Amino acid sequence: MNVFWFLPTHGDGHYLGTSQGARPVSLNYLRQIAQAADGLGYHGVLIPTGRSCEDSWVIASALAPLTERLRYLVAIRPGIISPTVSARMAATLDRLSGGRLLINVVTGGDPDENRGDGIHLSHAERYEVTDEFLRIWRRVLQGESVDFAGKHIQVENAKALYPPIQKPYPPLYFGGSSEAAHELAAEQLDVYLTWGEPPAAVAAKIADVRQRAARHGREVKFGIRLHVIVRPTEEEAWKAADQLIEHISDDTIAAAQQSFSRFDSEGQRRMAALHGGRRDRLVVAPNLWAGVGLVRGGAGTALVGNPQQVAERIREYADLGIDSFIFSGYPHLEEAYRFAELVFPLLPEPYASLAGHGLTNLTGPFGEMIANDILPTARKQSA
Numbered sequence: 001m002n003v004f005w006f007l008p009t010h011g012d013g014h015y016l017g018t019s020q021g022a023r024p025v026s027l028n029y030l031r032q033i034a035q036a037a038d039g040l041g042y043h044g045v046l047i048p049t050g051r052s053c054e055d056s057w058v059i060a061s062a063l064a065p066l067t068e069r070l071r072y073l074v075a076i077r078p079g080i081i082s083p084t085v086s087a088r089m090a091a092t093l094d095r096l097s098g099g100r101l102l103i104n105v106v107t108g109g110d111p112d113e114n115r116g117d118g119i120h121l122s123h124a125e126r127y128e129v130t131d132e133f134l135r136i137w138r139r140v141l142q143g144e145s146v147d148f149a150g151k152h153i154q155v156e157n158a159k160a161l162y163p164p165i166q167k168p169y170p171p172l173y174f175g176g177s178s179e180a181a182h183e184l185a186a187e188q189l190d191v192y193l194t195w196g197e198p199p200a201a202v203a204a205k206i207a208d209v210r211q212r213a214a215r216h217g218r219e220v221k222f223g224i225r226l227h228v229i230v231r232p233t234e235e236e237a238w239k240a241a242d243q244l245i246e247h248i249s250d251d252t253i254a255a256a257q258q259s260f261s262r263f264d265s266e267g268q269r270r271m272a273a274l275h276g277g278r279r280d281r282l283v284v285a286p287n288l289w290a291g292v293g294l295v296r297g298g299a300g301t302a303l304v305g306n307p308q309q310v311a312e313r314i315r316e317y318a319d320l321g322i323d324s325f326i327f328s329g330y331p332h333l334e335e336a337y338r339f340a341e342l343v344f345p346l347l348p349e350p351y352a353s354l355a356g357h358g359l360t361n362l363t364g365p366f367g368e369m370i371a372n373d374i375l376p377t378a379r380k381q382s383a
Contacts, residue, residue: 001318001348002043002223004073005336006328007033007063009047009054014331017248017256017295023331025054027062033333034063037070040340041354044071046225046326048298049106051113057089064097069359073102073173073326078133079119079126084158086133087140091164099165105130105174105189107181109265110297123264127180128152134172134188141169173223173324177205177266185220186212191324195267196226196301197274198285203320210321223324224317227292227302228335230310230342237304244330245279245291253277256295263297271300287313302329311346 007030014021023029037045047056060072074093076086094101107126108114114121121129132150136158139146146158164170174185175193182205185192192209194202206222213220229244231237257277260268275281275290282291284301287309293300303310314325329335340358344351357366367376 001351002324003344003347003351004044004046004324004326005033005037005042005339006326006332007045007047007059008328008332009056009059010050010052012331012333015243015247016245016292016330017252020247029333030059031063031066033336034067034070036333036336038067039360040336040358041344041351042070042336042340043324044073044100044102046073046104046328047075049075049077049104050108050110051116057093060101061093061096064093064100069100071100071102072097073104075104075106076137077106077108077117078130079108079114079121079152080117082155083133083136083153084140084146084155084160087137087169088160088162090137090170091141091160091162094164094166094170095162101164101166101170103170103172104193105134105172107176109263109268111264112262123178124180125152127178127184131184131188134184138169138172138188175225175267177270181266182209183212185209186218187216189220191221191223193223193225193324193326195271195299196224196288196303197270198288199316199320201270202317202322206321221324222320222322223326224322225299225326226328227299228310228327228329228339228343229289229302229304230307230329230339232306232342234306234309237306237309241289241291241302241304245294248295253279253294260297268297271298274301299328307342307346310343314343314347 009025012025013023034045047059049056056074060074107130129152132153136146136148136155140158140160141164143163146155148155171190173191173193174189186209194205209220229237229241231240260272271293274284275293282289284290287303287305289302289304290300292302303313327339345355365375370376
C-alpha cells in the first residue's frame with residue numbers, strides 16, 4: 001500500500017467555498033506540508049494541474065530539494081507540450097530529485113480551459129493525442145531516437161540524451177472514466193486512478209481495465225483519490241464535515257454545478273451524479289460523503305468517520321485491488337498530521353510502524369514529560 005498526501009496549489013483553508021478561514025498558498029506553506037508529509041512517511045504527494053493552480057512542475061522543482069524521500073506526482077498535459085520536451089523535463093526532474101518523480105497523465109476535461117491553452121479538440125481527439133504522445137514519450141525516455149508520424153503528432157529524430165534514474169521511465173499514473181480512458185490505461189499506463197466512487201462502482205472500473213489490459217498482455221496497478229475527514233469519534237467527524245461546507249450558499253453550489261456541467265469529463269459527470277447538487281444526498285455509501293464535490297471539481301468525495309471506520313473503508317478498497325491511496329483534507333497541513341496519527345497505526349506496514357511518529361531514529365519517549373521526570377504513557381487504541 002502506498003499512501004499519498006496532496007499539495008493544495010489551488011488554495012487551502014478551514015472551509016470550502018469562502019475566503020473565511022482561508023490561508024495563502026505560499027512556497028513556505030507548501031514547504032511545510034511537503035516536509036510534514038516527508039517526515040511522517042507518506043509515499044508521495046499529488047500536485048494538481050490546471051489554470052486554477054500554481055504550476056505543478058515549478059512547485060515540484062522548488063520542493064524536491066527541501067525533502068528527502070517524498071515522491072512528487074506531477075502532471076503532463078498531452079496537446080499542450082511537445083512529447084519530446086516533456087520527456088526531457090521528466091528526465092531532468094527525476095535525476096535532480098534522485099528518482100522521486102511520478103507522472104500524472106492529464107487529458108483535460110474542461111473545454112473552456114482547453115481552448116484557453118490552445119487545444120481545440122474533441123474528447124475523442126484528446127485521447128488520440130494522448131495515445132500518440134505517450135508512444136513517443138515512453139520510447140524517448142528509454143533511449144530511443146524516435147521517428148513517428150501520427151494523426152496529430154509528427155516527430156523526427158526525437159531523443160533525450162540524459163536518461164531518467166527510474167527505469168524504464170518514471171511511473172505513469174492516469175485517471176479517466178470513459179471507454180477511451182480505460183483502453184488507454186490498459187495499453188500504456190502503469191497505475192489507473194479513480195476518484196472516490198462507492199466500492200461497487202470502483203470494482204466495476206477495476207474489472208474493466210484489468211480485462212482490457214490482459215488483452216494487451218499487460219498488468220495495471222490501481223489507485224484512488226479521496227479526501228478524508230477523520231476524528232477520534234464518528235460524531236466529531238460528521239460535525240467537521242458539516243462545518244467544512246457551512247459557509248457555502250445555495251447560489252454558490254448552483255453556480256459551481258453549472259460550471260461543471262460544461263466539462264466533457266465522464267469522471268466529473270459521475271462525481272456530480274452522486275449528489276446532484278443537493279445537500280440531502282451527500283452520504284453516498286458507508287462513511288463516503290460527497291460534500292466536497294458541491295463546489296470542488298475533480299475528486300469530490302471524502303471518507304468520514306473515526307479511525308477504525310476510515311481504516312475499514314480503506315481495507316475495502318484495498319481488497320478490490322487498490323494499492324495507491326491519494327488523500328487530502330482541509331487544512332492540508334493539520335490534516336496530514338491528523339490522518340497519520342489516527343489512521344497510520346491501523347494500516348499495513350510500513351505505516352503501522354510509523355504510527356504517526358514518522359520516519360525517525362528516535363524511539364521515544366513521545367509526549368511531554370510529566371512533573372519533570374515521569375514518562376508519558378500511551379493509551380492503547382482499540383482495533
